[in-house]
Amino acid sequence: MTIDLLRDKGTPLDNQKFTWKELVQPTYSKLDDDAFTRVRVILMNGIETEALRFGHTCGRMNRELQLHLARVRRVEQHQATLVNWLNPPDQSPLETTIGYEQVAIEVTAAIALKEPNPYLAQVYRFGLLEDFDHMYRYSALMDRVEGKDANNLLQSYTDILPGRPTPVEHRDPCDELRIPYDRTTAQLITKLHANTLMAGEYQTHDYYMNIGPTYPDPTGRQLYAEIASIEEQHVTQYESIIDASESWLEKWLLHEATEVYNYYSCVQSESNRRIKAVWERFLDYELGQLRYVADLFEMFEKRDAAEVLGDGKLPAPIDYVSHREFVRETLRNEVNLTAVGTDFVPFDNQPEGSLSQSYREQMNAEGSPSERVARGYSWAPGGELSQQKPRTAPQAPVANQPTN
């Protein structure tokens, strides 16, 4: 299948229709479907909700685009619904969280490997090691509070190992901004990568903010609060790599191209036939939306859409495969990095008394949930209880002993 972003017409916007029943289709199976089906469903919900978020923000600033935006958004609302409702009801919020972190690891790794801009590839590897650690912490939570094995969801594609320790990921905002790509010289794939990861991280942040308070265990509640804060940092990072001088319509066009690219990637790799048909249908819908926005772009900006979309050829799709070796290699080489301004430096080279250091000390002053949940935790098939013989229950806390 070859996609031409400049010529393919897809499904015309007026023909993009749904019924309520269509929006609520049979789900994938948490137990029997491939883990990457869940990964794709989660990411595509993120891509669609970013489209909605962008559309609303753009509408607030551009009166003349409001009706056009509302028309496209109405379809995107229903695309997001159909996609997100493919998640099954027997998948608990914490299990879905494991899925979110698998998205963050495997999709970020796939993108870091293909990113032509070496600085941005470094940005992605930097974020990757932090999400990698989140997987470890949430898996420990699941094992130690619920007695469940996160690998039932990961299906051994993704490691459960410590990454850059979450307690040291907290940084001052001045160390969260990165150098953006230049809209005039960056390749299309660079823009698609940045938009994809921004969307993924944004929905992860929002998801943790919504479900965190539903978790009853105090360490779990704190862990969601802590990791949601890192996701806010990640959104800041990924937003900052996008050239802020792109016009609103240029950004809209790139959002649509990102959606096309992602549905195309899903079509290439989906193993569930019923869900593959959803991706195919929405690829056609997105091509129709891209055409609609390209026409607006050319009408309002008097510029050729090819200025943004290049020759119209879609880059190679995202690889939905395990990136174990790449992630481990990155872990070996870069776990010790931190950010100072827009640069990445070894943690020890961080200036003494920096704002990030003070911020970290403040936030961790009463203990660190991510450290507490995974103290001594080493993943084993079936959970850590399968390694302990015979079981000794935790001792009673000693009076006056710090409980952090």
Place this chain on the structure above:
Amino acid sequence: MTTTHAELGMNRTGIATSPLLTKDMIKGTSEFPPPALGDERAIANERVRYARGSDPVGSVPPPITPKGMVKTAGTALKGESPTQLIDKLGERLAFERTGTRLYEALLSKLDALGTFPGGPSRDDLQQIVAEEHSHFAMLVEVLTKLGADPTVQTPSADLQATMSKGLLDVVTDPRTTLPQGLEAALVAELSDNDCWLALQQLAMNAGEQQLAERFAEALAAEEKHLTHVRGWIAASQGR
């Protein structure tokens, strides 16, 4: 000592708290009647339609060892359903593993708030933690010997996890008391007792006499847990 009953307070959920507001609300239902006729059967009808169009939650994977293949085939030849036994063994394994964590959380509650007259001691709860864990370990061994993968989340294990999520939620909520946590444990133990009995019978039906005996031992331990938990709850209620 922990509290054994809810205190008098300002619970606002009933209509008696807001009689005038409630009167207005009731009046409104006369002025604004339902826009469509019918009843809850419409929801039931939709459930039926979706149930007929849905795939199962999941499946039981094939055995992982040649020995398991033989065992499964042998049982199948007897007209039994080998996947049912594996599914239910997987269910019990997951339940006992989660049960270990549930009683650990009850221990935290006891450590935080203390016990009550006739309530469990730390040693009582620790012993149950140890027994839940030993049942889990035994099931790992049993599944492995049958040639099945003990790390699989079987469909029944998945559904039991969905059912018992609320129990863990009650026990790990820092606001609940030890007696409230024990009520969650009671629901778990009631289910556990029935399921061990079912496992024992399934093992016998499959001709696995030795297994059935081991399950009978586990059932005996779980019956004791149930008796203890019932007694502690009764004591907390002054019965």
